[in-house]
Amino acid sequence: MTERHGNPSGEDSLIARYFKPLASDPGAFGLDDDAAALRAAGEDIVVTTDAIVEGVHFLPDDPPDTLARKALRVNLSDIAAKGAMPAGFVLTLALRGAEEAWLKPFARALGEDAAHFGCPLLGGDTVSTPGPLMISITAFGRLPQGKMVHRAGARAGDRVFVTGTIGDAALGLDVLRGGPVEAALADDPAGRDFLAARYRVPQPRNALANAVRSHAGAAMDVSDGLAGDLAKLCAASGVTAVINVPSIPLSPAAAGLVARKAIGVETLIAGGDDYELLCAVPGDRADAFVREARRAKVAVTAIGGFIAGLSPPSFLDGQGRELALKRLSYSHF
């Protein structure tokens, strides 16, 4: 953690006090050096980077502890999707000022997640900004040489699998913004809390990484909405897909809203911030994939198949009719 252009007023030492305890990896050198060292004994290092900006990717009043977890977990999710095991991360924080009341819970939650997912803080940079808070993380994973799982490996005939449940986070964002979902759940505080938590703290599926690497031909995490991200995976692989919408796994909260027609299923399919995994698994690997997922305690659901073709993926309802999706992806721009 080099605080370039740091001031002598104590902000540096404040930052050091909270982040040094997270730098448990020997390659972090206690954050006292200008760089970290990542030992790689013949493995490939997978590198991914994701930044979140106040007012764009999170709400100004989001609590610092959930922000810390989200910033790390969106990166852990990419590591999992590539079939790699977490190896560490570097953090860049752009702050208007270093406030103890914010840094303390932020660093504590980040440390808890780093320990839980086996992904230690290796280094970072703290800069001052007159603008919005920004948290940028570059995370590393390890996997055997040449074994990274790509977007571009789906083949016609492969099954489409997703983890967890789809669409909760988009509903949670609506709840936090006081939108129509919040109104529809006026009498259901537990439902509101569940959905808000799904938005604020994604559950990266790192426990599934070995199953993904062993069985999936292609994988990515669903960050911009299932429909849009599936379209990207299809385009990268040169195939298309047919999705059976009633098979898409929904949480009880989301399913209840659909059943009451408070929302359309399109909202769930196009909604962002799921951070579930989307995997292409060859038919003859599907059973083994499901078994291994069960052992890893990660719910996986087959929702359709990849087929030949270059058109956008189709989403079919229970009667085999194609859903017309107004938009594929959530967009912040």
Added chain:
Amino acid sequence: MTERHGNPSGEDSLIARYFKPLASDPGAFGLDDDAAALRAAGEDIVVTTDAIVEGVHFLPDDPPDTLARKALRVNLSDIAAKGAMPAGFVLTLALRGAEEAWLKPFARALGEDAAHFGCPLLGGDTVSTPGPLMISITAFGRLPQGKMVHRAGARAGDRVFVTGTIGDAALGLDVLRGGPVEAALADDPAGRDFLAARYRVPQPRNALANAVRSHAGAAMDVSDGLAGDLAKLCAASGVTAVINVPSIPLSPAAAGLVARKAIGVETLIAGGDDYELLCAVPGDRADAFVREARRAKVAVTAIGGFIAGLSPPSFLDGQGRELALKRLSYSHF
């Protein structure tokens, strides 16, 4: 380069058009995947991260091509200081909007520097921000296992070496801000241009990496001013240093300003953004270090020595009197 939450209006494709050509490394997968792969055949991967923020680390009217070079080079400088060879980098850009007139020269200059320094773009993230432009780079270097050069390796008796010339960038910043240095150089446009260029485009000393790894016991780059960074290296190593100020290498422009008493030498010693290397070299390695630096065509100068003690480093003038430094480091806060 995953543009999370990208819009469908063409900004994504604009970004892809300019950055894809930079992703020449096979591990970048043409920026079409969610992560990059860094092959490490038994080597350690050195990781460093540095961010620059508009209005804090650079001026709002700084040209995009020099910004690109500076953002990459401040990281390359850390890689060099650790004795490693550049291996690649990931880029996070926080933009108010994607403008071709800005992206095109930015990406072109970044690509030129990436090729020149053998440090290819591996991936990144582009996010929108309502605030200042921010460029965050995490760069990677390779070196033999366990051979990273640390801050903490200086020993009493080692020589203090620096590369290049010290203090130019701080003067260049003053020129660009229209401060007293600009006024003092009213009749010297070449001097003004030289100093401004030293601020805008640092010269990372990657050619010296092997010499640093072979001979230096400790090293870091000088980003916050020679006095402050030397104090940090001394503190990390548990030693102090005595610097002979007349030995500090100055450019003709800086030396001229000192000779005319337009500035004091303290301005140079405390000024930031040099991105020269500061090295601790044992006495019996000094000749070999200088010879190897000469072969690498990097100017190195011995400016003093490390001695036992824990007090701040002393800066002695030509008469052996200690300079009283008002501040050790440049601070943006």
